Amino acid sequence: MSSTTPSIDVIVIGGGIAGASIAYQLTKRGQRILVLERHLLGSGSTGRAAGLLGQLRGTEAATRMMMDSLRIVREVEGRTGRQLFVETGSLRLATTPERAADVEKHVAFGKSLGLDIDLIGREELRRIIPHMRADDVLTASHCPTDGHLMPSELHDAFVALARAQGAEVRTRSPVEEIAVRSGRVAGVRCRGELIEAPVVVNATGPWSYLVAATAGATLQTCALGHYYITTAPDPRFRVDPMSPAVRDHDHRIYSRPEVGGILVGTYEAEPRQYEMADMPEDFDMSTMTAERDNMTVALLVEAAAHRFPFLENDVPFQVTHGIMTFTPNASPLCGEIPGAKGFFHCAGFSGHGIVRSPAIGVIMADLILQGRAGYDMEALRADRYFELPGFQTRAEIRAKGRTAYAGYYGGKKDPKKG
Numbered sequence: 194m195s196s197t198t199p200s201i202d203v204i205v206i207g208g209g210i211a212g213a214s215i216a217y218q219l220t221k222r223g224q225r226i227l228v229l230e231r232h233l234l235g236s237g238s239t240g241r242a243a244g245l246l247g248q249l250r251g252t253e254a255a256t257r258m259m260m261d262s263l264r265i266v267r268e269v270e271g272r273t274g275r276q277l278f279v280e281t282g283s284l285r286l287a288t289t290p291e292r293a294a295d296v297e298k299h300v301a302f303g304k305s306l307g308l309d310i311d312l313i314g315r316e317e318l319r320r321i322i323p324h325m326r327a328d329d330v331l332t333a334s335h336c337p338t339d340g341h342l343m344p345s346e347l348h349d350a351f352v353a354l355a356r357a358q359g360a361e362v363r364t365r366s367p368v369e370e371i372a373v374r375s376g377r378v379a380g381v382r383c384r385g386e387l388i389e390a391p392v393v394v395n396a397t398g399p400w401s402y403l404v405a406a407t408a409g410a411t412l413q414t415c416a417l418g419h420y421y422i423t424t425a426p427d428p429r430f431r432v433d434p435m436s437p438a439v440r441d442h443d444h445r446i447y448s449r450p451e452v453g454g455i456l457v458g459t460y461e462a463e464p465r466q467y468e469m470a471d472m473p474e475d476f477d478m479s480t481m482t483a484e485r486d487n488m489t490v491a492l493l494v495e496a497a498a499h500r501f502p503f504l505e506n507d508v509p510f511q512v513t514h515g516i517m518t519f520t521p522n523a524s525p526l527c528g529e530i531p532g533a534k535g536f537f538h539c540a541g542f543s544g545h546g547i548v549r550s551p552a553i554g555v556i557m558a559d560l561i562l563q564g565r566a567g568y569d570m571e572a573l574r575a576d577r578y579f580e581l582p583g584f585q586t587r588a589e590i591r592a593k594g595r596t597a598y599a600g601y602y603g604g605k606k607d608p609k610k611g
């Protein structure tokens with residue numbers, strides 16, 4: 194059967210936040226966009242995210258991207274009249290001398306980029322976040338312009354704006370295959386129908402390596418479990434909803450306020466691997482549950498209670514479990530891979546897909562329409578592992594992604610190892 198929708202410029206596969214942001218940016222530039230979503234919009238990782246936004250990253254390019262993302266969020270807030278960002282500020286804690294040296298370097302780097310960030314001591318910590326334990330903190334950084342995004346609201350806003358600008362969005366529309374003719378993408382096969390377009394974007398999050406494989410491409414992404422707990426508001430322990438977010442790498446946890454309680458998540462040392470090909474066709478991440486006696490949850494609760502001692506008082510909480518998409522170096526894969534011209538990938542956000550999505554939409558639109566982006570693409574290129582030995586088999590990719598995840602927060606630094 195041939196296409197019933199012949200006049201499409203770009204097909205975006207995946208109705209998560211990446212696909213929605215790309216559709217927003219491309220329709221803004223007059224492109225005719227079709228978004229195809231396997232199940233329901235936001236039924237992947239996007240619906241599970243915590244949304245923490247810390248602007249200062251390891252490199253100037255990554256930091257600039259985060260600052261640009263925040264500017265785009267402000268623009269979307271202006272266009273939709275909805276609040277999408279909560280500017281609570283953020284703290285990064287150090288409880289060992291080695292981590293303190295890291296935090297000091299982090300602050301110096303942030304200042305050199307013009308970011309409003311400073312070191313603060315225990316007294317100030319107790320004042321701005323009284324529900325947090327501070328007696329073991331040697332030093333901390335404070336960035337008052339950080340905070341958290343509201344993931345579902347931002348996703349809805351991108352979808353609404355893209356639709357208002359002409360995007361067509363089809364749910365329950367799984368793409369089964371990428372059609373490639375003479376080395377160029379020709380469209381996609383969706384429920385047996387060939388839908389033609391000169392450009393196709395793979396924005397399918399944890400499923401991205403499967404979608405890439407239908408075009409014969411190897412994409413270095415893997416699917417890893419991630420957990421956080423959210424406490425219910427408890428009249429005995431008032432949490433200011435504008436309390437700063439906290440990153441405590443020594444205890445592998447992060448936290449932010451959440452409707453009168455707190456959310457605390459962990460980057461555990463031994464994340465669980467998922468094989469997305471084993472998931473049912475209508476798999477919805479919001480149906481994932483976690484057993485309370487699961488080891489990761491037990492360690493998370495222990496670390497959370499250490500940092501936030503009020504949790505020791507039987508404060509009710511719920512556990513959220515979802516799947517993240519990691520790459521071997523925790524940096525996303527954006528762009529084409531040799532073999533299928535016009536087939537672009539945009540996946541592997543490694544726990545930062547919500548906060549990166551606004552700038553990533555611009556990057557993908559630039560790559561598709563101009564062939565280059567206004568950022569240093571070396572760290573983001575989708576072809577950076579193309580035919581590179583050690584990065585080709587599923588076993589190799591899974592092992593490397595798992596190591597990247599486990600090293601993200603690192604846990605307590607061993608002073609002997611430095």
Ligand SMILES: Cc1cc2nc3c(=O)[nH]c(=O)nc-3n(C[C@H](O)[C@H](O)[C@H](O)COP(=O)(O)OP(=O)(O)OC[C@H]3O[C@@H](n4cnc5c(N)ncnc54)[C@H](O)[C@@H]3O)c2cc1C
Binds near residue numbers: 230238368542543545
């Ligand atoms: C528990 C948890 C906490 C997190 N916290 C944060 C955080 O604090 N900050 C942050 O920035 N990020 C966070 N993340 C990560 C963030 O959720 C992801 O990086 C982001 O949502 C990725 O968006 P995406 O659009 O790439 O993928 P997804 O949201 O997974 O969207 C991909 C979509 O593609 C669809 N799809 C798959 N295959 C097909 C197909 N063949 N045809 C059509 N459609 C298909 C899926 O159904 C899905 O809807 C968290 C993730 C989890 C799980």
